[in-house]
Amino acid sequence: MVSIKDVARAAGVSDKTVSRVVNNEPNVTPDTAERVRAAIEQLNYVPNLSARMIRTNRSRTFGILTDYISTSPYSGEIVRGIYQWARANGRTIFLANTDGQPEQEQAAWRTFQEHRIDGVLYVTMYHRLLDISAADLPIPTVLVNCRSLSSDTIPSVVPNDYAGSRKLVEYVLDKGHRRIAYIRLNPVLHGGEERHRAFRDAVAAAVVPIELIDEMVGMIGPVGREENFTFDGATALFGRAERPSAIICGNDEIALKVYLAALTAGLRIPQDVSVVGFDDFQTISLGLIPSLTTVALPYFDLGFRGADRLERLVSGKSLTTVDLRIDCPLVLRESCAVTEATKRSVAAGRGA
Amino acid sequence: MVSIKDVARAAGVSDKTVSRVVNNEPNVTPDTAERVRAAIEQLNYVPNLSARMIRTNRSRTFGILTDYISTSPYSGEIVRGIYQWARANGRTIFLANTDGQPEQEQAAWRTFQEHRIDGVLYVTMYHRLLDISAADLPIPTVLVNCRSLSSDTIPSVVPNDYAGSRKLVEYVLDKGHRRIAYIRLNPVLHGGEERHRAFRDAVAAAVVPIELIDEMVGMIGPVGREENFTFDGATALFGRAERPSAIICGNDEIALKVYLAALTAGLRIPQDVSVVGFDDFQTISLGLIPSLTTVALPYFDLGFRGADRLERLVSGKSLTTVDLRIDCPLVLRESCAVTEATKRSVAAGRGA
DNA sequence: TTGTAGGCGTTATCAT
DNA sequence: ATGATAACGCCTACAA
Numbered sequence: 001m002v003s004i005k006d007v008a009r010a011a012g013v014s015d016k017t018v019s020r021v022v023n024n025e026p027n028v029t030p031d032t033a034e035r036v037r038a039a040i041e042q043l044n045y046v047p048n049l050s051a052r053m054i055r056t057n058r059s060r061t062f063g064i065l066t067d068y069i070s071t072s073p074y075s076g077e078i079v080r081g082i083y084q085w086a087r088a089n090g091r092t093i094f095l096a097n098t099d100g101q102p103e104q105e106q107a108a109w110r111t112f113q114e115h116r117i118d119g120v121l122y123v124t125m126y127h128r129l130l131d132i133s134a135a136d137l138p139i140p141t142v143l144v145n146c147r148s149l150s151s152d153t154i155p156s157v158v159p160n161d162y163a164g165s166r167k168l169v170e171y172v173l174d175k176g177h178r179r180i181a182y183i184r185l186n187p188v189l190h191g192g193e194e195r196h197r198a199f200r201d202a203v204a205a206a207v208v209p210i211e212l213i214d215e216m217v218g219m220i221g222p223v224g225r226e227e228n229f230t231f232d233g234a235t236a237l238f239g240r241a242e243r244p245s246a247i248i249c250g251n252d253e254i255a256l257k258v259y260l261a262a263l264t265a266g267l268r269i270p271q272d273v274s275v276v277g278f279d280d281f282q283t284i285s286l287g288l289i290p291s292l293t294t295v296a297l298p299y300f301d302l303g304f305r306g307a308d309r310l311e312r313l314v315s316g317k318s319l320t321t322v323d324l325r326i327d328c329p330l331v332l333r334e335s336c337a338v339t340e341a342t343k344r345s346v347a348a349g350r351g352a
Numbered sequence: 353m354v355s356i357k358d359v360a361r362a363a364g365v366s367d368k369t370v371s372r373v374v375n376n377e378p379n380v381t382p383d384t385a386e387r388v389r390a391a392i393e394q395l396n397y398v399p400n401l402s403a404r405m406i407r408t409n410r411s412r413t414f415g416i417l418t419d420y421i422s423t424s425p426y427s428g429e430i431v432r433g434i435y436q437w438a439r440a441n442g443r444t445i446f447l448a449n450t451d452g453q454p455e456q457e458q459a460a461w462r463t464f465q466e467h468r469i470d471g472v473l474y475v476t477m478y479h480r481l482l483d484i485s486a487a488d489l490p491i492p493t494v495l496v497n498c499r500s501l502s503s504d505t506i507p508s509v510v511p512n513d514y515a516g517s518r519k520l521v522e523y524v525l526d527k528g529h530r531r532i533a534y535i536r537l538n539p540v541l542h543g544g545e546e547r548h549r550a551f552r553d554a555v556a557a558a559v560v561p562i563e564l565i566d567e568m569v570g571m572i573g574p575v576g577r578e579e580n581f582t583f584d585g586a587t588a589l590f591g592r593a594e595r596p597s598a599i600i601c602g603n604d605e606i607a608l609k610v611y612l613a614a615l616t617a618g619l620r621i622p623q624d625v626s627v628v629g630f631d632d633f634q635t636i637s638l639g640l641i642p643s644l645t646t647v648a649l650p651y652f653d654l655g656f657r658g659a660d661r662l663e664r665l666v667s668g669k670s671l672t673t674v675d676l677r678i679d680c681p682l683v684l685r686e687s688c689a690v691t692e693a694t695k696r697s698v699a700a701g702r703g704a
Numbered sequence: 705t706t707g708t709a710g711g712c713g714t715t716a717t718c719a720t
Numbered sequence: 721a722t723g724a725t726a727a728c729g730c731c732t733a734c735a736a
Contacts, residue, residue, distance in 0.1 A: 003713055014723045027721050046465045050402035051713035054728045069432040073425030073635055080421040083449045095447040097435045113398045231641050256639045263615035283425055287608045289583050355729055366707045379705055403729035406712045
């Protein structure tokens with residue numbers, strides 16, 4: 001492999017001069033620089049970052065440590081966000097995956113240390129609370145899509161499930177819905193609990209009278225292998241005399257079950273019943289007909305902002321907040337309609 | 353950062369002896385080794401792989417070069433497969449993503465060269481034919497989920513869509529279905545075309561008489577932003593006097609649309625119509641009720657086997673075939689039933 | 705069995 | 721503006 005010395009010889013200069021050109025350092029005649037560049041081109045010289053690193057003691061690399069890749073279908077977007085930041089900022093990415101196994105996590109940290117990685121993005125595939133303390137971390141770390149339960153402060157970036165859910169519920173109320181069912185996510189999921197809490201708060205804060213509120217748990221069990229009662233639950237809901245006019249689902253997978261139950265019961269969406277989801281898993285949210293009104297998880301931003309925070313952390317800059325919450329945008333599509341009652345009152349208002 | 357010399361000093365030996373212990377080389381007294389290990393432990397010494405690499409000229413790293421992360425929701429499994437192989441074989445993984453942009457791809461190759469990566473796994477998120485020739489590749493490369501169109505031979509690992517589809521169609525025929533509709537994937541997708549060809553071949557090879565075959569394209573347009581006519585197409589199909597008893601879908605997303613159309617038309621799956629998919633996108637295939645009989649894309653194996661081939665390639669071992677096709681297993685679930693006619697004939701046979 | 709000298713490709717320091 | 725020399729952390733080659 002061609003080294004800086006080969007280039008120096010070819011250009012008739014010292015290796016340090018080549019180094020200067022490669023690193024855009026000052027004090028090189030344009031003429032010399034040109035000769036060096038020609039030699040680099042001709043010999044196809046590519047700098048060896050390992051050698052550079054031994055000298056400078058800086059690797060310009062970040063590591064990504066993931067738990068369960070692709071449990072959640074779109075969480076790969078987090079990685080895309082990290083990489084895009086890294087590319088724009090001249091950093092290279094190492095990847096390690098633990099499959100949720102502690103030994104593998106240990107091995108990954110070790111490998112990262114061996115490569116003298118500057119910082120680590122600890123990425124979980126669903127919004128989680130972690131039992132990690134800063135002392136466990138041999139390398140500066142930012143948590144992405146998860147937060148630390150312990151008292152010490154590991155910086156994190158998480159989606160703002162609460163605010164997103166609140167916006168969604170207010171939107172549904174705004175469409176005139178007063179008979180509402182909420183189908184909860186697995187109670188084990190932190191994001192699901194925040195969404196549910198936002199629902200309750202929004203309903204409690206509503207100025208309009210809510211006629212019916214139904215709450216049920218749609219799924220339960222270990223993440224990824226949960227039992228799902230949504231279909232039967234929704235079917236029962238639809239069989240009632242006073243059925244809800246809108247169903248708010250803990251996530252899009254639950255919304256899919258509700259669609260199936262509604263169609264099976266002969267109901268049309270959104271004319272007979274409105275349905276909204278959460279997550280914006282596009283295979284579902286865009287795959288359904290009508291397309292699903294939902295809230296998007298900001299996966300890409302989680303990664304991008306996480307990398308940005310990590311940079312600040314390793315370069316000793318201050319972080320304004322330890323836990324950064326990223327907005328979850330409301331994605332309005334076709335599955336939530338204005339109620340008949342609202343249409344009539346609007347018509348009456350126009351007539352008056 | 354603590355180096356081999358610090359350990360040597362602490363243990364009262366030379367740095368070379370420490371090196372021997374770290375690399376499990378022979379000719380060290382158990383006693384000395386023990387002293388060295390104690391010093392390593394005490395100082396928390398971690399070898400510097402960059403330094404090792406300049407000497408040995410081997411990085412023990414692979415790079416993953418992806419095009420569109422998470423366009424396909426489960427293709428992250430490919431990365432998981434690669435990582436699992438890498439971990440088991442003491443290799444570290446670099447990651448780069450191109451977002452499909454040639455400049456970014458160029459930059460990624462460059463970075464990989466700077467890190468003296470041993471080999472690259474070029475991963476595409478759906479089964480594609482690529483216009484790459486071996487001369488374009490500065491580093492030994494294996495293509496994963498894609499193949500090279502050019503005449504020269506870049507090793508690849510791809511799913512065997514054809515064989516998987518053939519198995520699926522034969523399974524459907526075996527259930528007694530004789531009136532069958534096939535809803536094709538976007539013709540741009542290579543995998544879709546192979547699946548369709550397998551359907552035609554299976555039908556042509558069938559010993560039983562096929563009463564009705566309907567073929568339509570379910571989606572068309574640029575990948576990721578295609579127009580989808582499946583719902584209307586399937587609805588039209590269901591309105592016919594002689595409607596198909598089974599619908600074979602180009603993938604699971606199309607199957608979702610068919611479910612929605614069937615339920616809207618008041619048909620039950622699988623009693624009134626059987627539906628099968630392809631891909632096994634679990635958000636859909638397990639999310640649907642009844643769960644979807646489909647064919648699984650072997651994403652994990654694609655990655656795992658791809659890494660294995662790359663190892664053989666960089667270590668100069670021979671590869672038996674240039675293009676390795678991985679089996680797509682049939683996943684039998686609940687959406688495809690035996691036809692009434694078949695049940696009757698079985699009953700008659702039993703009675704006779 | 706153990707240690708010494710030297711070099712891998714690069715950059716830092718200091719001289720010219 | 722340019723170069724000589726040393727050093728980073730490790731391993732190879734060889735000597736003791």
